[in-house]
Amino acid sequence: xxxxxxxxxxxxxxxxxxxxxxxxxxxxxxxxxxxxxxxxxxxxxxxxxxxxxxxxxxxxxxxxxxxxxxxxxxxxxxxxxxxxxxxxxxxxxxxxxxxxxxxxxxxxxxxxxxxxxxxxxxxxxxxxxxxxxxxxxxxxxxxxxxxxxxxxxxxxxxxxxxxxxxxxxxxxxxxxxxxxxxxxxxxxxxxxxxxxxxxxxxxxxxx
Amino acid sequence: xxxxxxxxxxxxxxxxxxxxxxxxxxxxxxxxxxxxxxxxxxxxxxxxxxxxxxxxxxxxxxxxxxxxxxxxxxxxxxxxxxxxxxxxxxxxxxxxxxxxxxxxxxxxxxxxxxxxxxxxxxxxxxxxxxxxxxxxxxxxxxxxxxxxxxxxxxxxxxxxxxxxxxxxxxxxxxxxxxxxxxxxxxxxxxxxxxxxxxxxxxxxxxxxxxxxxxxxxxxxxxxxxxxxxxxxxxxxxxxxxxxxxxxxxxxxxxxxxxxxxxxxxxxxxxxxxxxxxxxxxxxxxxxxxxxxxxxxxxxxxxxxxxxxxxxxxxxxxxxxxxxxxxxxxxxxxxxxxxxxxxxxxxxxxxxxxxxxxxxxxxxxxxxxxxxxxxxxxxxxxxxxxxxxxxxxxxxxxxxxxxxxxxxxxxx
Amino acid sequence: xxxxxxxxxxxxxxxxxxxxxxxxxxxxxxxxxxxxxxxxxxxxxxxxxxxxxxxxxxxxxxxxxxxxxxxxxxxxxxxxxxxxxxxxxxxxxxxxxxxxxxxxxxxxxxxxxxxxxxxxxxxxxxxxxxxxxxxxxxxxxxxxxxxxxxxxxxxxxxxxxxxxxxxxxxxxxxxxxxxxxxxxxxxxxxxxxxxxxxxxxxxxxxxxxxxxxxxxxxxxxxxxxxxxxxxxxxxxxxxxxxxxxxxxxxxxxxxxxxxxxxxxxxxxxxxxxxxxx
Numbered sequence: 038x039x040x041x042x043x044x045x046x047x048x049x050x051x052x053x054x055x056x057x058x059x060x061x062x063x064x065x066x067x068x069x070x071x072x073x074x075x076x077x078x079x080x081x082x083x084x085x086x087x088x089x090x091x092x093x094x095x096x097x098x099x100x101x102x103x104x105x106x107x108x109x110x111x112x113x114x115x116x117x118x119x120x121x122x123x124x125x126x127x128x129x130x131x132x133x134x135x136x137x138x139x140x141x142x143x144x145x146x147x148x149x150x151x152x153x154x155x156x157x158x159x160x161x162x163x164x165x166x167x168x169x170x171x172x173x174x175x176x177x178x179x180x181x182x183x184x185x186x187x188x189x190x191x192x193x194x195x196x197x198x199x200x201x202x203x204x205x206x207x208x209x210x211x212x213x214x215x216x217x218x219x220x221x222x223x224x225x226x227x228x229x230x231x232x233x234x235x236x237x238x239x240x241x242x243x244x
Numbered sequence: 245x246x247x248x249x250x251x252x253x254x255x256x257x258x259x260x261x262x263x264x265x266x267x268x269x270x271x272x273x274x275x276x277x278x279x280x281x282x283x284x285x286x287x288x289x290x291x292x293x294x295x296x297x298x299x300x301x302x303x304x305x306x307x308x309x310x311x312x313x314x315x316x317x318x319x320x321x322x323x324x325x326x327x328x329x330x331x332x333x334x335x336x337x338x339x340x341x342x343x344x345x346x347x348x349x350x351x352x353x354x355x356x357x358x359x360x361x362x363x364x365x366x367x368x369x370x371x372x373x374x375x376x377x378x379x380x381x382x383x384x385x386x387x388x389x390x391x392x393x394x395x396x397x398x399x400x401x402x403x404x405x406x407x408x409x410x411x412x413x414x415x416x417x418x419x420x421x422x423x424x425x426x427x428x429x430x431x432x433x434x435x436x437x438x439x440x441x442x443x444x445x446x447x448x449x450x451x452x453x454x455x456x457x458x459x460x461x462x463x464x465x466x467x468x469x470x471x472x473x474x475x476x477x478x479x480x481x482x483x484x485x486x487x488x489x490x491x492x493x494x495x496x497x498x499x500x501x502x503x504x505x506x507x508x509x510x511x512x513x514x515x516x517x518x519x520x521x522x523x524x525x526x527x528x529x530x531x532x533x534x535x536x537x538x539x540x541x542x543x544x545x546x547x548x549x550x551x552x553x554x555x556x557x558x559x560x561x562x563x564x565x566x567x568x569x570x571x572x573x574x575x576x577x578x579x580x581x582x583x584x585x586x587x588x589x590x591x592x593x594x595x596x597x598x599x600x601x602x603x604x605x606x607x608x609x610x611x612x613x614x615x616x617x618x619x620x621x622x623x624x625x626x627x628x629x630x631x632x633x634x635x636x637x638x639x640x641x642x643x644x645x646x647x648x649x650x651x652x653x654x655x
Numbered sequence: 656x657x658x659x660x661x662x663x664x665x666x667x668x669x670x671x672x673x674x675x676x677x678x679x680x681x682x683x684x685x686x687x688x689x690x691x692x693x694x695x696x697x698x699x700x701x702x703x704x705x706x707x708x709x710x711x712x713x714x715x716x717x718x719x720x721x722x723x724x725x726x727x728x729x730x731x732x733x734x735x736x737x738x739x740x741x742x743x744x745x746x747x748x749x750x751x752x753x754x755x756x757x758x759x760x761x762x763x764x765x766x767x768x769x770x771x772x773x774x775x776x777x778x779x780x781x782x783x784x785x786x787x788x789x790x791x792x793x794x795x796x797x798x799x800x801x802x803x804x805x806x807x808x809x810x811x812x813x814x815x816x817x818x819x820x821x822x823x824x825x826x827x828x829x830x831x832x833x834x835x836x837x838x839x840x841x842x843x844x845x846x847x848x849x850x851x852x853x854x855x856x857x858x859x860x861x862x863x864x865x866x867x868x869x870x871x872x873x874x875x876x877x878x879x880x881x882x883x884x885x886x887x888x889x890x891x892x893x894x895x896x897x898x899x900x901x902x903x904x905x906x907x908x909x910x911x912x913x914x915x916x917x918x919x920x921x922x923x924x925x926x927x928x929x930x931x932x
Contacts, residue, residue, distance in 0.1 A: 074651050075332035085395035100280040116914050117893045118306045144926045150310030151910025158923035160916045215923045308891040475810045478865030496841045497752045586781040604818050617814040625868045
């Protein structure tokens with residue numbers, strides 16, 4: 038990949054050993070096989086012969102969260118499933134990342150109903166949002182490359198400002214990612230509401 | 245006996261070991277919602293005695309999204325995207341079932357050319373669904389390379405869908421009254437090339453699995469469904485035909501142009517997993533046959549969409565050029581048409597069985613009640629019946645052979 | 656309307672004469688439906704004879720439907736709806752998949768009337784479909800009879816669901832709808848049972864095993880209890896869901912509570928709130 042030079046901060050010096058760790062960590066994501074709905078089929082297609090996610094990117098899916106460092110939440114998170122998502126996230130070992138794939142995992146998708154959590158970021162902290170319904174495998178690739186950038190950024194910040202500084206920067210990145218999402222996915226999801234629907238006045242905000 | 249509510253996380257987790265009597269010990273095992281072999285978020289609580297299964301309790305609902313409730317708040321023409329998301333491996337078939345129901349309610353019939361293209365897309369979708377089934381089923385049983393082969397062929401079909409309607413997976417391609425956009429150039433050639441390529445690829449699958457002693461040992465005699473039980477459990481599709489009952493909606497109650505097609509319906513004899521595998525493989529071949537006949541018979545020009553009906557979107561060129569049709573388009577999209585009062589139930593032969601849509605209309609623009617009878621939900625009930633007395637290692641084969649997609653089970 | 660001259664299509668057969676006048680029986684298509692199908696369409700041959708030919712008949716010939724371009728066919732007056740657009744109904748009316756659209760000829764209705772004279776409240780025909788409304792106390796007996804009679808053989812329940820009639824009528828509140836299928840005759844039938852709010856519906860699990868899960872889902876979504884069901888608990892929603900039954904008409908689509916993950920201090924700001932009224 039010839040884009041490595043552009044990704045480093047210009048004023049940070051890294052040692053060659055750190056660079057190796059950095060490279061290994063981002064180039065061999067082991068993702069938790071956690072497909073919930075339609076996006077799971079696109080995720081599977083992304084790891085199949087035409088778009089070869091496993092061999093080209095060094096990614097491998099693991100069935101158990103203990104061995105995974107990336108959780109790709111692909112599909113709708115329902116209220117019945119949300120505690121399980123959280124438990125799986127908690128079982129993963131640090132450092133861990135979450136990639137929210139698809140409209141349903143970003144903002145709840147076209148399902149603004151009683152049973153659906155409006156976005157997996159209400160349950161786990163999300164680093165990268167990949168919009169689409171379902172996103173093409175190429176979109177998922179773009180999301181994973183962005184995630185690799187974030188891994189590099191996290192490591193370089195950890196050297197500069199320590200682990201807590203890196204965590205704060207990561208938190209800011211998450212907020213920024215969510216803010217930039219409002220223009221894309223929310224519009225797509227809200228446009229599917231339709232017109233002239235009966236107003237639901239009995240929906241209350243959370244206490 | 246009551247099921248303990250231990251945290252259901254991870255894959256296999258031992259919940260409870262009970263000693264019922266001095267001679268009998270039962271183990272309750274939770275095959276949790278996150279499991280590599282459950283085809284989605286299905287939870288099965290198994291009660292085992294050693295390695296033998298005493299009872300199973302499938303727990304679903306982890307993907308319940310309230311699609312039927314959404315149907316009551318949308319116009320008839322707006323609801324099609326949600327039908328894609330119920331059975332997401334065979335989206336055009338879902339679209340077709342819903343659109344045929346709305347058309348029957350409104351009392352309209354699509355033009356003949358549109359019906360032929362609907363059949364072509366439906367059969368391609370059937371092949372795509374069976375490829376996903378075969379890939380994941382074989383993956384669960386252990387033939388890892390089968391999943392790679394099947395998804396490679398599925399990409400060819402998804403290319404055809406993308407050319408036709410713009411989307412690979414959630415296609416939203418069927419419309420009330422036909423197709424409002426034309427057939428893109430080059431599509432017929434692409435479908436023809438798929439028909440050339442696929443038979444030899446399917447021969448690869450057959451060479452890999454059908455006479456494979458490991459495959460036969462794992463699937464023969466496993467999960468036998470007696471014909472009477474199949475009818476009692478309301479099974480449809482390959483689960484029913486694998487037990488020898490000849491019922492295919494395309495033959496028994498034909499819709500679209502299936503009565504002009506010459507195809508066979510494969511039937512199994514033993515009702516085990518191997519027979520259902522053979523039935524679905526043969527269904528793929530018959531689907532190719534149907535597509536071949538459709539391509540031969542389809543008129544190369546002619547209307548793809550009804551004209552002059554209140555229930556159908558006005559044609560795009562006149563919408564952009566005339567004021568009257570632009571008004572009609574606006575009213576059709578925003579206000580919707582008032583469907584006739586009444587109720588209809590239309591069932592089509594989905595890849596997994598009988599997909600039925602029941603619409604109760606009260607004369608307004610939204611359905612009063614929209615019910616989607618999915619084949620997976622009904623077919624999954626037979627899992628406890630099949631699993632009783634079988635071994636723990638067979639459970640993944642049994643789940644795979646029913647061919648479930650959890651979006652369709654939970655809606 | 657497709658008026659292609661298709662050489663493959665068989666010639667249209669003239670429809671047989673009607674023996675009675677079923678035109679009024681096309682309820683509930685009352686004021687919205689512009690087209691009243693003609694008498695001879697409804698009295699086509701019953702589908703109880705199983706065709707032994709390899710190819711099923713062309714469905715257009717089985718329709719007995721005349722072409723609108725045929726000069727002998729009287730034209731039907733098209734209706735207008737509120738948008739001022741003409742409605743021309745190229746009605747797909749009769750396919751024979753539900754049996755004859757006549758109460759005195761339909762074998763299932765005749766059998767129900769013979770065995771249980773009080774069971775039927777109403778029979779409705781709409782677009783070649785047959786709906787029989789049964790009184791709740793007769794449901795199990797009627798279903799057993801329909802299943803076990805060898806000429807009827809409605810061995811399969813395709814679907815069991817309910818409709819909340821809150822906006823349309825006062826009592827009974829729910830309509831439990833059962834779609835039956837006879838593989839032997841290739842026929843379908845719809846049974847409807849009116850169930851009130853606290854009234855339990857007799858369960859069909861003893862007769863058809865498929866209704867086990869279908870009734871559980873009905874209970875989950877509507878709150879209808881089924882008497883005699885071995886294991887009535889929630890199915891699609893969590894078992895400890897206490898917010899009611901979602902598919903009822905007085906239940907908002909967005910539900911009552913949002914999901915709060917306990918122990919997660921700073922979830923991302925919600926996106927959909929901005930549209931709330």
